[in-house]
Amino acid sequence: MTEEKKNNQQQPEKASEVNKEVDERSKLVAHIREKSNKGEIVKYKELYEEPFSYQEESLKEILGEIKNNEEYDDIHILKGTKGYYLYSDQVMKGHYALILAKMEDKDNPGLIAEMVRKDSRTYPRPTDAKTFYGFPFFMSEEDLEDVLEDMKKHPDYQDINEVFASDGSRFLFSSEHMKERRAKLLAEQEAVDRVNFP
Known part of the structure; x- marks a missing residue:
């Protein structure tokens, strides 16, 4: 197989991987915004379960991409005493999210x-x-x-x-x-x- 054909085959595969990552990112952001809209925060540990079922490394990677993308600058991570929580400041104030995190942590x-x-x-x-x-x-x-x-x-x-x-x-x-x-x-x-x- 020529080098040109190999490169042509690899390009759709790379594009498919990029699209999948964007879909995962968008899905997670939509979930966080939806929960915040209902007055709830997202527990980090729930993202390891259905419907997301993320592995730790892939979740860290996706959250890193979200953090570095201006389009998602409303998404914040809170550190509680028993875990991490996510919320969107489009509809929820940071102070209220902190209260909810402390309640989750009991x-x-x-x-x-x-x-x-x-x-x-x-x-x-x-x-x-x-x-x-x-x-x-x-x-x-x-x-x-x-x-x-x-x-x-x-x-x-x-x-x-x-x-x-x-x-x-x-x-x-x-x-x-x-x-x-x-x-x-x-x-x-x-x-x-x-x-x-x-």
Whole structure:
């Protein structure tokens, strides 16, 4: 077989491989975007199962291609305590994706600390402890009490403190971003003043 014929045979094979890679990439990106649109993150480990069934090396390769392609710059990877997660920032904020990752990891202390620090830093305001009883956390009072007790003993969460409004409502704040006096004042405004003077 001549060299020219060999090259001609190899070209369609290469084109077919490239098309397959593009299809795999597009399929994965579409899946991540669809899940994000539903308010969910993609667990890295689920990509080893049906319908994807990726091998570790091929998954790393595809994710590397996604990362280096501007067309997919909305796709992000989060590192949790028990694994990696993917999401699209077209429809999901990074902070919410991080909360979902901590929930997947069952990292309640990390979840509470993340929420409280963000509220104290961004708004700034203390976080009403009742926040963790509702969606998407659904902690019981007892669970929250246990987690907060554990956090008091852990060096990573020494900035997470609590204050109480005059009606007994509990609020959490981060001393890295807010002084206790301010947290108390804001907690009182939130719990008592808004109820009495809406």
